[in-house]
Amino acid sequence: MKAKYVFRSVLCATVLGLGAFNALQAHASIVIAATRVIYPAKEREVMVKLSNEGKGPRLTQVWIDNGDERAGPAAQEVPFTIAPPVARIDPGKTQTLRVSYTGEALPQDRESVFWLNVLDIPPQVQDDGVQANLLQVAVRSRIKLFFRPAGLPGTAEEAPARIQWRVVPGGIEARNPSAYHVSFTEIEVVSSARTATFDEGGMVSPGQTTVFPLKGDVQASTATKVRSQAINDYGGVQRNEIPLLRH
Template identity: 45%
Template sequence: MKTFARVACALALVVGGAGSAYASIQINGTRVIYPAEQREVSLSMVNNSSAPILLQSWVDEGNPKDSPETSKAPFILTPPMSRVDPAKGQTLRIMFTGAALPQDRETVYWLNVLEIPTKPKVKEGDSSNYLQFAIRSRLKLFYRPKGLPGNSFDAIDQVSWRVEKEGSGYVAECTNPTPYFVSFGSLTFKGVGVDKSLEPKGGMCPAKGSEKFPLKGNPDVANGKLTVQVINDYGGFDTHDVPFSR
């Protein structure tokens, strides 16, 4: 009798599929900007593996537990499911269906791309176990209303920062008066390097809002500044040294 042990693991990747050591699908982007005046936007991807991959895609409102059936995000994806053969590409079309969203600031959603590998071929009589992964990539999707003042690249210059003691460490509170979300890959006191042995902890300062983020190190030696690695619309990193108050 043939016996198989199948373990399915769903891995949620905050940055995107390109950063996974296991993903076969390379997504050409780490975020999606959806200008309100456009009828649709597209996202391309390619299968870099030697086997076909089944893809399922959907958008959620921020709850990673939402499925395509339970999500109420106002977007339609075409195709919602597709088979991508080895070395072949797939273009995902994203269409806004309409909703009463704020028009004075961006709204953020999350695009999910679930990569389901095909069942491996097993020789007759082979009772070997196998491990199979279903990789889920989650990318930020920013709905950007038409006519917002300024631009997303300069938003970091208007964000103010305050550092305060919390427990045995410190937190940095950002206040963002702009209509653009400010995403960053890392946030540290100036002069304190990011630990390369650990995945940098990023975050997002909300449009026209505030948020707190934990900090390591001592503010007394930071010369009154934080170093922020801002993630721009193209997924690139722009390093900024910003002042903070206490």
């Protein structure tokens, strides 16, 4: 039996279904030197560095999607190009990706969000009779890419503190009046004697409202404030404590 490869995403425009992938212990050798990409509209291109921290060479395939994580590289229609789309990275070496905006119309009064995908593909193992049943896994990393027009009001750093919070049936409602996306790692609703939390990670888009389900039991009448942890442009955590809105 030859060595098998299990892909979590699309490679060479072929979709391979995989229901049991989450049960596998897969570790990426290719590391992205950022947790998000900020693309200022005035820039001709931005660069993203990949590094191979594994013990062997790796093949990478990269692409940008518009939110549909199931669609592969050939199915994407996004206003960006990325080069090189496929590259070999030797152990201990790096590869710089060059992301370029192709000029198609995007909103100029708010950020737009896309996703950068990096597929880390292990080298093929020859069937020498010893490793014939080896299961190899290609691991995909996916991070946000924010296209940021010039002249937006306020700053991305100020946006988390501008979120307006309300306790509603089903959880905590976050309304984002800013022109920037706000991503949270944790949200905690505080009352006089109890707390309830959301810790699964989530995002509120500009001008949008999102309800996050809570773990715990708090009532709207007793809840007083929200403590949140948002992610800044550099991948760091920004903590805020904001009073709740009342109906």
